[in-house]
Amino acid sequence: xxxxxxxxxxxxxxxxxxxxxxxxxxxxxxxxxxxxxxxxxxxxxxxxxxxxxxxxxxxxxxxxxxxxxxxxxxxxxxxxxxxxxxxxxxxxxxxxxxxxxxxxxxxxxxxxxxxxxxxxxxxxxxxxxxxxxxxxxxxxxxxxxxxxxxxxxxxxxxxxxxxxxxxxxxxxxxxxxxxxxxxxxxxxxxxxxxxxxxxxxxxxxxxxxxxxxxxxxxxxxxxxxxxxxxxxxxxxxxxxxxxxxxxxxxxxxxxxxxxxxxxxxxxxxxxxxxxxxxxxxxxxxxxxxxxxxxxxxxxxxxxxxxxxxxxxxxxxxxxxxxxxxxxxxxxxxxxxxxxxxxxxxxxxxxxxxxxxxxxxxxxxxxxx
Amino acid sequence: xxxxxxxxxxxxxxxxxxxxxxxxxxxxxxxxxxxxxxxxxxxxxxxxxxxxxxxxxxxxxxxxxxxxxxxxxxxxxxxxxxxxxxxxxxxxxxxxxxxxxxxxxxxxxxxxxxxxxxxxxxxxxxxxxxxxxxxxxxxxxxxxxxxxxxxxxxxxxxxxxxxxxxxxxxxxxxxxxxxxxxxxxxxxxxxxxxxxxxxxxxxxxxxxxxxxxxxxxxxxxxxxxxxxxxxxxxxxxxxxxxxxxxxxxxxxxxxxxxxxxxxxxxxxxxxxxxxxxxxxxxxxxxx
Numbered sequence: 001x002x003x004x005x006x007x008x009x010x011x012x013x014x015x016x017x018x019x020x021x022x023x024x025x026x027x028x029x030x031x032x033x034x035x036x037x038x039x040x041x042x043x044x045x046x047x048x049x050x051x052x053x054x055x056x057x058x059x060x061x062x063x064x065x066x067x068x069x070x071x072x073x074x075x076x077x078x079x080x081x082x083x084x085x086x087x088x089x090x091x092x093x094x095x096x097x098x099x100x101x102x103x104x105x106x107x108x109x110x111x112x113x114x115x116x117x118x119x120x121x122x123x124x125x126x127x128x129x130x131x132x133x134x135x136x137x138x139x140x141x142x143x144x145x146x147x148x149x150x151x152x153x154x155x156x157x158x159x160x161x162x163x164x165x166x167x168x169x170x171x172x173x174x175x176x177x178x179x180x181x182x183x184x185x186x187x188x189x190x191x192x193x194x195x196x197x198x199x200x201x202x203x204x205x206x207x208x209x210x211x212x213x214x215x216x217x218x219x220x221x222x223x224x225x226x227x228x229x230x231x232x233x234x235x236x237x238x239x240x241x242x243x244x245x246x247x248x249x250x251x252x253x254x255x256x257x258x259x260x261x262x263x264x265x266x267x268x269x270x271x272x273x274x275x276x277x278x279x280x281x282x283x284x285x286x287x288x289x290x291x292x293x294x295x296x297x298x299x300x301x302x303x304x305x306x307x308x309x310x311x312x313x314x315x316x317x318x319x320x321x322x323x324x325x326x327x328x329x330x331x332x333x334x335x336x337x338x339x340x341x342x343x344x345x346x347x348x349x350x351x352x353x354x355x356x357x358x359x360x361x362x363x364x365x366x367x368x
Numbered sequence: 369x370x371x372x373x374x375x376x377x378x379x380x381x382x383x384x385x386x387x388x389x390x391x392x393x394x395x396x397x398x399x400x401x402x403x404x405x406x407x408x409x410x411x412x413x414x415x416x417x418x419x420x421x422x423x424x425x426x427x428x429x430x431x432x433x434x435x436x437x438x439x440x441x442x443x444x445x446x447x448x449x450x451x452x453x454x455x456x457x458x459x460x461x462x463x464x465x466x467x468x469x470x471x472x473x474x475x476x477x478x479x480x481x482x483x484x485x486x487x488x489x490x491x492x493x494x495x496x497x498x499x500x501x502x503x504x505x506x507x508x509x510x511x512x513x514x515x516x517x518x519x520x521x522x523x524x525x526x527x528x529x530x531x532x533x534x535x536x537x538x539x540x541x542x543x544x545x546x547x548x549x550x551x552x553x554x555x556x557x558x559x560x561x562x563x564x565x566x567x568x569x570x571x572x573x574x575x576x577x578x579x580x581x582x583x584x585x586x587x588x589x590x591x592x593x594x595x596x597x598x599x600x601x602x603x604x605x606x607x608x609x610x611x612x613x614x615x616x617x618x619x620x621x622x623x624x625x626x627x628x629x630x631x632x633x634x635x636x637x638x639x640x641x642x643x644x645x646x647x648x649x650x651x652x653x654x655x
Contacts, residue, residue: 014476051549051553052552052553053549053552053553072552073549073552073553074552074553074554074555074556074557078553079553080549080550080553082546082549082550083546084544084546086544086546086547086549086550088547088550088551088565089569090568090569090571099551099554100554100555103554103555103556103560104555147554151554
């Protein structure tokens with residue numbers, strides 16, 4: 001197992017496209033790091049630079065303190081699971097899993113023993129003599145994982161390994177991957193555009209946008225203390241509601257005026273907006289922090305709006321409404337009797353309220 | 369008659385027309401082959417008097433075969449044809465598969481694009497245009513004609529463009545780059561990646577190129593007739609030529625020689641048939 005160090009990594013393609021800007025990350029042994037971001041944000045490019053499949057334009061990449069910039073992929077002692085699994089179609093599952101060891105001239109008995117051991121962990125024992133085309137998507141995915149595990153590499157790299165699976169299998173495999181990480185204690189770098197995968201699997205998450213790292217933190221930290229509007233919007237599903245809010249001061253109290261609703265800020269949040277009195281900022285509130293406010297008007301700041309759409313998901317329901325021209329979502333228990341056409345009263349959990357500078361989009365509450 | 373019945377009748381009629389046309393075409397192409405097969409077991413007189421009869425007046429005979437084999441020095445010319453065909457086919461496949469791999473995977477290099485464009489362009493130049501300069505250069509200047517190696521070398525040179533074109537398409541559409549990247553990470557060198565991963569996956573194209581080129585090399589008359597002048601290194605098509613005299617042709621022996629020439633390539637085709645279909649259709653449907 002290994003620690004990784006990426007310092008000032010840049011990727012500029014021959015056509016001048018700057019894919020990754022000044023990427024810095026220290027990965028400790030046994031960490032599960034997630035690179036997350038929308039398509040084209042540079043997460044896969046960074047992973048491929050770590051794998052050695054892309055050249056690093058500038059910066060330093062080290063594994064266990066050894067510079068790896070120009071080391072061939074085969075000599076980096078890494079294993080990678082691809083989105084398409086990249087199983088060799090002409091080889092059986094056993095041959096696929098043992099291929100890397102065979103190339104390293106490991107004796108056949110030893111290869112067989114290791115393949116059998118990993119096949120047992122991944123429940124692939126009965127499939128060892130099949131070719132990839134005779135496997136289902138989930139089985140192929142497990143073989144791809146097995147091929148990586150058999151080698152016992154220093155680092156596992158996974159490039160959107162669950163993207164090609166159906167929703168149910170994805171959840172199942174997500175749990176399997178988490179268990180495997182626990183069991184093998186390996187350093188894993190995992191790329192995904194799915195924030196749910198990122199939140200559930202990662203010990204730390206690297207959020208990227210347009211080749212620039214936005215924030216690197218634990219899932220809890222990213223959820224509770226996003227550093228900017230992008231991270232706040234990207235992490236969490238459904239995404240955070242953003243509303244323009246005018247900062248007002250009346251005596252010692254500080255208020256936000258959101259679409260005509262006056263919301264009194266608690267002391268810590270009021271302190272953060274003192275420089276913005278008279279200016280418009282962006283207030284962010286997650287759908288799960290908008291509660292059914294009927295009868296709670298004296299305890300909470302509330303807003304009212306007609307419910308436009310109600311989506312029942314089983315245990316919970318999403319209520320959609322428009323406030324100051326912006327689409328908002330509230331996530332409530334399914335037994336809350338608010339339906340389309342009714343005017344909903346929503347209570348804001350002000351402890352969870354996020355505040356952002358409208359110009360810079362940076363959080364006014366963010367701390368490391 | 370309802371519209372549905374009309375449509376069904378039209379469909380049936382079109383189907384019948386199509387089948388008739390296909391049968392006619394089939395007969396048109398198979399007729400020479402059948403003629404050879406029914407006449408090879410007749411003597412010369414029967415072939416001339418009743419070429420379409422299944423068995424001639426003098427009955428069934430196998431004597432054309434030993435006579436033709438002796439006259440054309442069959443085992444020697446068969447050996448020559450076999451050596452030349454096998455060596456040329458293998459070399460063509462190896463050279464063109466490797467060339468196309470480099471061209472496809474280094475598409476950004478202008479040199480690769482230029483080489484590929486030249487190869488494609490060369491496919492439209494007829495052999496007859498190059499025939500005379502070829503003989504004068506290799507015979508007159510280098511003096512290396514009349515050798516099996518020279519013929520193999522020329523066969524490879526003339527067929528490598530088409531084969532590279534076919535492998536180029538196969539690699540481009542059927543071999544995902546991720547497979548090669550997985551192999552690189554697993555520990556393969558570029559060389560090993562090609563031989564252990566890419567080449568085995570090209571099996572359908574290899575079979576298609578093998579059958580097309582092997583047929584061309586086996587049946588080629590013009591190039592060997594220019595290159596090979598020594599009787600000891602004649603190939604089958606040149607050896608059969610001696611049965612055609614200026615004043616008389618022993619048609620029975622010609623038929624026997626033709627059957628002997630056809631058999632090996634037919635057997636090869638039967639072996640590779642399933643791969644050829646796969647090769648022709650590969651990439652047509654997303655797998």
